[in-house]
Amino acid sequence: MWHDTGTHAGVLPAGNPIQPGTHAESPETKRRFKNLLEVSGLYEQLLQIAPRPATDEEILRVHTPDYIDRLKAESASPRGGDGGMLTPFGPGSYEIAALSAGGVIAAVDAVLDGKADNAYALVRPPGHHAEPDMGMGFCLLANAAIAGRHALEARGLERIAYVDWDVHHGNGTQKVFWEDPQALTISIHQDRNFPPDSGFMSDIGGGAGEGYNINVPLPAGSGVGAYEATFERVVLPALRAFKPDLIFVPSGFDAGAHDPLGRMMMHGEGYRSLTNKLLTVADELCDGRIVMSHEGGYNAPTVPFFGLAVMEALSGIKTEVEDPFMPLFSGMGGQELQPHQEQLISEAERLIERL
Numbered sequence: 260m261w262h263d264t265g266t267h268a269g270v271l272p273a274g275n276p277i278q279p280g281t282h283a284e285s286p287e288t289k290r291r292f293k294n295l296l297e298v299s300g301l302y303e304q305l306l307q308i309a310p311r312p313a314t315d316e317e318i319l320r321v322h323t324p325d326y327i328d329r330l331k332a333e334s335a336s337p338r339g340g341d342g343g344m345l346t347p348f349g350p351g352s353y354e355i356a357a358l359s360a361g362g363v364i365a366a367v368d369a370v371l372d373g374k375a376d377n378a379y380a381l382v383r384p385p386g387h388h389a390e391p392d393m394g395m396g397f398c399l400l401a402n403a404a405i406a407g408r409h410a411l412e413a414r415g416l417e418r419i420a421y422v423d424w425d426v427h428h429g430n431g432t433q434k435v436f437w438e439d440p441q442a443l444t445i446s447i448h449q450d451r452n453f454p455p456d457s458g459f460m461s462d463i464g465g466g467a468g469e470g471y472n473i474n475v476p477l478p479a480g481s482g483v484g485a486y487e488a489t490f491e492r493v494v495l496p497a498l499r500a501f502k503p504d505l506i507f508v509p510s511g512f513d514a515g516a517h518d519p520l521g522r523m524m525m526h527g528e529g530y531r532s533l534t535n536k537l538l539t540v541a542d543e544l545c546d547g548r549i550v551m552s553h554e555g556g557y558n559a560p561t562v563p564f565f566g567l568a569v570m571e572a573l574s575g576i577k578t579e580v581e582d583p584f585m586p587l588f589s590g591m592g593g594q595e596l597q598p599h600q601e602q603l604i605s606e607a608e609r610l611i612e613r614l
């Protein structure tokens with residue numbers, strides 16, 4: 260919560276002709292997610308996994324030395340710095356980012372060591388936009404990719420898969436594993452939201468990794484029906500074909516209805532449903548091993564309920580809390596799969612044949 264993104268108007272820095280206030284990526288959604296876990300009584304029933312900072316060696320499996328040196332120098336300055344496109348940070352943010360990446364590593368170790376069946380790393384700053392040589396979209400270090408490299412190189416796994424349901428394209432994860440057949444990277448995102456001109460279905464990986472990157476750029480306005488169909492027809496068959504030893508979920512809740520940085524209509528029961536589908540396939544393939552790492556989600560009142568639904572599904576514990584947004588969101592027009600979304604999903608189905 261100490262990672263300081265500064266005073267901005269949404270994502271715009273001070274100096275633009277609009278009054279600056281809280282940056283779009285602030286502690287609020289994350290803090291309230293944790294608060295709701297506590298209020299619901301779920302938090303005290305969960306195993307707490309202490310994060311630790313990722314080491315330089317772990318971070319350098321993904322990032323370039325020049326980029327890390329620059330981040331460290333700017334983080335040591337009283338003014339802070341900027342990781343890259345739209346990624347401002349304050350003093351000390353490098354150390355916090357190392358803790359964020361290390362939190363996902365600790366979650367991986369807890370699951371691989373059998374201490375937890377699955378894990379959710381509620382970490383900040385997020386990671387899925389960060390590329391090897393630059394930060395991007397509020398992400399300094401590629402948390403889930405760093406943890407994935409740890410799983411492959413330090414823990415000896417043979418295959419890992421990513422199912423990124425953040426509303427924005429998981430460009431960083433795609434780039435890190437572009438030529439790597441050991442990692443299946445799947446991103447379900449809003450078509451050309453962020454980064455601009457990224458996340459096309461034709462981007463399938465390169466070299467030895469060709470065929471191991473799947474992008475499903477859903478049209479703006481997609482609801483729970485489109486997401487469930489994408490999972491049933493693309494994500495689950497792809498996972499069954501690839502047979503990962505561990506499934507990562509870069510988990511942004513910005514595909515939720517009312518999110519300021521997305522234009523989708525997911526709701527709490529939708530996230531619960533997607534989580535249950537992943538749990539079923541994870542039980543079949545890899546002893547239920549799923550590690551989720553927190554990414555985006557910018558509407559402070561709704562994100563906690565999406566998160567609680569996911570945590571209830573992961574833990575198998577249903578709390579007494581009723582999601583007060585469900586009547587509002589489930590009744591929105593277009594929640595069912597629409598013909599133009601169906602067409603896109605049919606095209607994406609063909610990508611599985613390459614696996």
Ligand SMILES: [Zn+2]
Pocket residue numbers: 425426427511513554555556
């Ligand atoms: Zn996002």
